[in-house]
Amino acid sequence: MVINDQCFVAQTATEKILLHVTNVCAVCFRDLYEGEDVYYDMQEYRYICRECAERLSEQMNDACEIEEEQAGLF
Numbered sequence: 001m002v003i004n005d006q007c008f009v010a011q012t013a014t015e016k017i018l019l020h021v022t023n024v025c026a027v028c029f030r031d032l033y034e035g036e037d038v039y040y041d042m043q044e045y046r047y048i049c050r051e052c053a054e055r056l057s058e059q060m061n062d063a064c065e066i067e068e069e070q071a072g073l074f
């Protein structure tokens with residue numbers, strides 16, 4: 001699956017991120033480990049795991065808006 005790099009910035013989880021920012025995915029709350037790929041969500045200002053970045057990328061349009069979840073809100 002493809003991750004939308006307009007919306008998510010791929011980074012390697014460093015000790016610094018894990019200690020000072022977060023050590024869990026902001027979406028599914030699983031543990032993140034040093035050295036794995038994590039993704040910075042530029043819309044929500046949070047770090048998420050690869051699985052969540054892939055899933056959200058599928059739901060997002062080019063403007064990084066989640067299309068499915070917004071349907072019917074307005």
Ligand SMILES: [Zn+2]
Nearest residue numbers: 025028049052
């Ligand atoms: Zn996740």
